[in-house]
Amino acid sequence: MKILLLGANGQVGFELARSLAPLGELVCATRPGTLPGGVPCLSTDIASAASLAATLDATMADVIVNAAAYTAVDRAEDEPDSAHRANAQALAEIGAHAASHSALVVHYSTDYVFDGAGSRPYRENDATAPLGVYGHSKLAGENALRESGCAHLVLRTAWVYAARGHNFLRTMLRLAREREELRIVGDQRGAPTPARLIAAATATTLARLLARRAGERDKRLGTYHLCAAGQCTWFDFAGTIFARARAANLIERVPKLVPVTTAEYPTPARRPAYSVLDCSKIRDAFGLHLPTWQQGLDAVIGELSG
Numbered sequence: 001m002k003i004l005l006l007g008a009n010g011q012v013g014f015e016l017a018r019s020l021a022p023l024g025e026l027v028c029a030t031r032p033g034t035l036p037g038g039v040p041c042l043s044t045d046i047a048s049a050a051s052l053a054a055t056l057d058a059t060m061a062d063v064i065v066n067a068a069a070y071t072a073v074d075r076a077e078d079e080p081d082s083a084h085r086a087n088a089q090a091l092a093e094i095g096a097h098a099a100s101h102s103a104l105v106v107h108y109s110t111d112y113v114f115d116g117a118g119s120r121p122y123r124e125n126d127a128t129a130p131l132g133v134y135g136h137s138k139l140a141g142e143n144a145l146r147e148s149g150c151a152h153l154v155l156r157t158a159w160v161y162a163a164r165g166h167n168f169l170r171t172m173l174r175l176a177r178e179r180e181e182l183r184i185v186g187d188q189r190g191a192p193t194p195a196r197l198i199a200a201a202t203a204t205t206l207a208r209l210l211a212r213r214a215g216e217r218d219k220r221l222g223t224y225h226l227c228a229a230g231q232c233t234w235f236d237f238a239g240t241i242f243a244r245a246r247a248a249n250l251i252e253r254v255p256k257l258v259p260v261t262t263a264e265y266p267t268p269a270r271r272p273a274y275s276v277l278d279c280s281k282i283r284d285a286f287g288l289h290l291p292t293w294q295q296g297l298d299a300v301i302g303e304l305s306g
Contacts, residue, residue, distance in 0.1 A: 001210070002027065004061035006044060007068025009036055011165040012108060015199030016067055023207055027059050031068075036164075044068075046090040047082065056097045063206065064098055065106040066091070069138075073112070074268040076133040083133050088140035095148025104151045104210075106202060109223075111158035111190065113139040116272020121231075123278045124156075124223045132269040142223070153209070154223040155202065155282075158275045159237075162195035163303045168234070172241050173304075176251045186235035186259030190275035191227040194296040196303075201226055205286045220285050225277035228293040235259045237293075244297060248305040 001024035007013040008028035014036060020026050028035055033043030044055040046068045056064070070076065070086035091107065098105045112135035113128045130136045145152050161167035169192075175182055209220055232240070235257065242254040262273065279290055291299075 001025065001063065002059065002061045003063045003065060004029065004055070004059045006046060006055075006064070006066045008041060009034075010067055010069075011160060011162040011167065011195040012198050013067035014164065015162065015196045016065060016202060019199040019203035020065065020206070023203060023210075024062070027061065029055055029068075046086050049089070049093060052090055052093055053097075056094065060101065061103060063104045063106065063210075064094055065202070065206075066094060067108060069108070070134075073132070073134045073271075076137065077268045080133045080137070083137040084140065087134075087137035088144055091141035092144035092148060095145045095150045095152070098150035098152070099148050102151075104153070105145060106153045106155065106206060107141070107145055108198070109142050109154050109156040110135065110138045111156065111272060111275040111277060113142070113156065114272055114275070116188075116274045118274050121276040121278035122225070124225060124281055131272065134269060151218070151221055153205070153221060155198070155205075155226045156223065156277060157193055157198055157226050158277060159190045159192045159227070160195055160198065161192060161300070163300050165195075168192070168237065169241055169297075169300065172238050173245060173250060176242060176245070176253070176255050179255055181256040181258060182238065183258045183260045183265065184235040184238045185262055185265050186233050187261050188271055188273050188275070189231055189233050191229070191231050191277065192237050192293045192297065193226075193228045194300050196299065197228060197291065197296050198226060201282075201288055201290065204288060205282065208286050224282040224285070225279045226282055227277050227279055227290070228296045229279070229290050230292045230294065231276045232293060233259075237297075240294065240297060241301075244301045245304075248301050250301065250305055 029042035029044035
């Protein structure tokens with residue numbers, strides 16, 4: 001089995017490159033044509049239809065895992081065409097290729113397809129209502145993949161972070177060394193989810209899906225939510241990061257934390273106030289154990305301190 005991994009140098013892509021390798025012949029692709037550490041791989045820019053088509057035709061993969069995306073949530077408000085190209089049009093092209101070559105597509109989406117006005121964890125069949133350009137582009141990508149008729153898994157996740165890359169955890173650790181006081185949003189709620197958890201769960205899900213007969217496999221295709229268990233606010237997450245990081249000697253002191261409202265911390269793009277996703281469907285369908293967000297954080301702190 002040949003697996004094409006698009007976006008292999010991102011937070012989730014980096015972890016997928018490790019977790020998917022045992023499943024078959026893995027072909028990695030990144031925009032610069034190199035993996036972390038300078039290892040060469042395919043050069044593929046999903047913002048270019050020609051570049052994407054060339055990679056899809058050259059690899060003829062059995063499984064296409066798309067971890068590439070336009071993820072600059074605020075900048076997307078000023079660059080809607082770029083966001084739509086990478087997050088929606090590229091998915092239509094991937095889906096069309098997969099449908100005509102009987103390939104399976106695994107794609108990652110986001111909590112931003114919801115408006116965050118809910119009060120219980122969002123289920124896969126709840127009504128979508130994106131608040132901004134990024135969410136609209138990701139939802140359009142989901143729909144393009146579905147409309148292509150290809151076999152697919154859409155995995156929605158949220159609040160992703162890792163030991164590398166640009167994310168909330170790494171920003172908090174940097175600011176802890178620079179400032180004595182931090183103002184953190186305390187009225188947005190979600191489930192911080194490590195990239196390594198997403199990658200491991202993807203590999204397990206894919207392996208168990210492909211082990212089934214075609215008819216049984218088809219019943220398990222579709223859209224799933226995939227996040228760590230539990231929930232917290234950004235303020236809660238920051239406090240726990242600092243407590244764990246101080247215990248691991250990653251920082252010398254814990255800054256004072258002050259909770260603020262979303263209104264007090266305006267951004268170009270509106271964020272969902274409630275981003276908790278119900279992951280019972282993927283747990284039941286594939287027998288996954290999803291650790292709590294605190295356990296996930298401990299693992300990443302351990303990686304950083306190890």
